[in-house]
Amino acid sequence: MQFLLALPALLAALNAHTALAASVIRDYTLDIVNGPVSPDGFTRIGVLANGTFPGPVLTANKGDTLRVLTDGSMRLSTTIDFDGVFIDTDNIYNEGSPFVTTCPFGPNTSYTYELPLGSLLLQLSAYSQLSVQYADGLRGPVIIYDPEDPQADLYDVDDESTILTVADWWHNTSTSGLASYMATQIIPVSDSGLFNGAGRFQGGPLTPYAAVSVTPRTRYRFRLINMSARSSFTVSIDNHTLTVIETDGVATVPIEVDVITLHAGQRYSFVLTANQPVANYWINAILSGGNPSHNANLNATLGRGILRYEGAPDAEPTTPITNGPPDPGPGALAESNLRAPTPDFNLTFLTFMAVNRTVWEINNVSYIPPHVPTLVKILKDGASTEADFNKSENTFVFPANKVIQVTFPPDPTDELHPFHLHGNNFWVVKSNDSDVINTVNPIRRDVSAMGNGGTILRFTTDKPGPWFFHCHIFYHFAAGLGSVILGGPDQTRQQVHPPSAWEGLCPAYDALPPALQ
The missing domain is CATH 2.60.40.420 (Cupredoxins -  blue copper proteins)
Known part of the structure; x- marks a missing residue:
């Protein structure tokens, strides 16, 4: 390097921040606990915000102040990092990087993060940044909207229903996984991949796939977040084109693709027009992260979801399960083809x-x-x-x-x-x-x-x-x-x-x- x-x-x-007159303080409380969780049908104890995985969606508008109280009881200490919130220097102590900008806080204590959001427009993944605790479930989306979004003419709907997450998931704890890695230098392979917090593992129960509802002839801005601790995901939606308009919270010149590969921590916005016959369509979220022979539970094709048109039955698509279009391939998103406006x-x-x-x-x-x-x-x-x-x-x-x-x-x-x-x-x-x-x-x-x-x-x-x-x-x-x-x-x-x-x-x-x- x-x-x-x-x-x-x-x-x-490039870095001007414009204050908005209508800014408000958005208060959230994250109660961080150890509790049972089973996103792929296997129950384990995870480190969870408000008892859920993914954690609750935190939303605010450009110019607001996001104030997050972290509180609760857990076995280990933690600290919360808000990837993509580019706070100013005078507030760097709330940035959340353990042993860089702060010390962690321990069980039965609390800390309030106060984050003025300036003119940011972004989507990101929070939370834990301490060791590999993130893999135990302390992760969730944060979305900051722009009421005057210059790209607003490209879509009709942009709300919590259009937030999409992909994530890898382990049945063992992060502490045992890290110990195994340090002893062997082989990163543990996840047991499953999840789409919007749901998935399946090989031989496991038929956990319902997460469904995303759309109305015909409507344009949706989907905000896609890879909340993985390790894995990349290749995402496509059968019979639909994806128009990428943003990377990691920054607007790009729109580009049409049929498949997006995003690495751990990356985020994209894409516009999808619901212009197909009323039916259920597979959302392919294919995990890539290590040698599958290292974990027989992993079937990379099972971390998928369903795009469900209004009027379609509450059922899985009748079409075959595939990996979607190839990446690299003629319709794949290449980072080098993205351009600033x-x-x-x-x-x-x-x-x-x-x-x-x-x-x-x-x-x-x-x-x-x-x-x-x-x-x-x-x-x-x-x-x-x-x-x-x-x-x-x-x-x-x-x-x-x-x-x-x-x-x-x-x-x-x-x-x-x-x-x-x-x-x-x-x-x-x-x-x-x-x-x-x-x-x-x-x-x-x-x-x-x-x-x-x-x-x-x-x-x-x-x-x-x-x-x-x-x-x-x-x-x-x-x-x-x-x-x-x-x-x-x-x-x-x-x-x-x-x-x-x-x-x-x-x-x-x-x-x-x-x-x-």
Whole structure:
């Protein structure tokens, strides 16, 4: 991986946040508990928000403040991260990255995240970011709507009924899965794939598939979220075309496809027109994540759903179950074909720093979470240079208000790593699936795959602070495939003034017995 440092261009226009007069505070409570859950027909104990998987949908409008009280009783500590909420520096202590911007909170305690949403328009996946706890069920969608959406003329319906989720699911706990992985270096293969929280495993009960209802001659904006801890999903809908209009919360030039592959943590919006005869149609959500021979429960074709036209019977489609159109294939979505609506930047490079990447390492360093969070070191200890952090923290320090280019050379192991940047998104100058370098109108998103094709990203340090940059396969980043991007440490100290509730998190966490951490 290489970092290139450049002067910013057009940053004010790109990052302007417009306050809306009608903004309100949206209050939600997430009661985090250990409880039974059986999305694929197998009952296990999971870590759940309000006792459900997926967790409750959190919605707000652009310009609102999202205020989430996390409360409850669970065996382990936790912290909540809102992937895709690009909060400002002065609120970075609510960003939720454990041991980067905060300490976790323990059982029978609570913490309130207050997130001003500015002019964001996005869909994202929350919640847990601690170790691989996410795999135990503490995940759910967050949708932020734009009442003045410039794409509104492309669709008729966009509400909670059009939120689609795919996720991998394990019958064993994440702690046993992580122990197995660390001993064997083989990531556990999930027992099933889920669509909208329902699926089946090989030989298991015929759990009802989740159905999505549509009315003929109506256009729907579907918001598709991959909430997987590991797996990619290839999604298609029999007999229907999908018009992609957004990636990871950022509008794109509409492009028609018949199949979308999304990696862990990625999100897309697509428009579907209900223009087929009244019937039930398969929603194909085909899981890809490891060697199926490692888990006989996994049948990748069983994590599917049903598109049900109004007037169709309450039944499964009568057509055969297939994997849908091929990807790669002539109708498949290629990230390299996505375009921003307008040109974004024109940069001049100044210097560079080489970073070699190997599997589970960045710059030959495996990331190990520090005992004292990065933000605490910056605010309390005056940490300002890379030498002020442990080598294993893998913290890269840059000046504020610069544009950084990150180059991932081709990975000879042919692993796909969906890399995610917290607090910011990036321009995908070169996608892994193409040799084309696009510096005119590349898309902006916050998760993009690194693999054997090589990838080039650019992002800005116009929001000072430490931001986690890691592989979104939770087992990979738990084993070291992570880093911290720190922009403007001096500016961070000037802008960040946490409340006493945040100040008390680390002492309270440190006082917990190890079994509760």
